[in-house]
Amino acid sequence: MMLSFVTVTVKHVTIFWQSSMYVQVVTSFGVKMQIQMDPLIQLYLMLPAEKKGSTKGLCGNYNDDITDEFTTSSGIIENLAEPFARSWETEEYLWDGLEL
Known part of the structure; x- marks a missing residue:
């Protein structure tokens, strides 16, 4: 089965599947979020220095x-x-x- 990964950009936020397990959210103001979807949902936040x-x-x-x-x-x-x-x-x- 072929997975289709779509990138969505709305105003200052871009959302995309980084891999089959992770969704990445990147903002224009430097905040990044990585959401692990499997086996458990976990959220990782990265802030600018x-x-x-x-x-x-x-x-x-x-x-x-x-x-x-x-x-x-x-x-x-x-x-x-x-x-x-x-x-x-x-x-x-x-x-x-x-x-x-």
């Missing part, structure tokens, strides 16, 4: 300090993933009933 130390959220703060990666939305450093993740949820996407 000029963003170092200026990010926050579920992917960490990109400051090369592993001791503060679980910094909550209110600035508290958590020891566990669940309270850290819950601090970033919005009213639209609540975790009620989800087992972590």
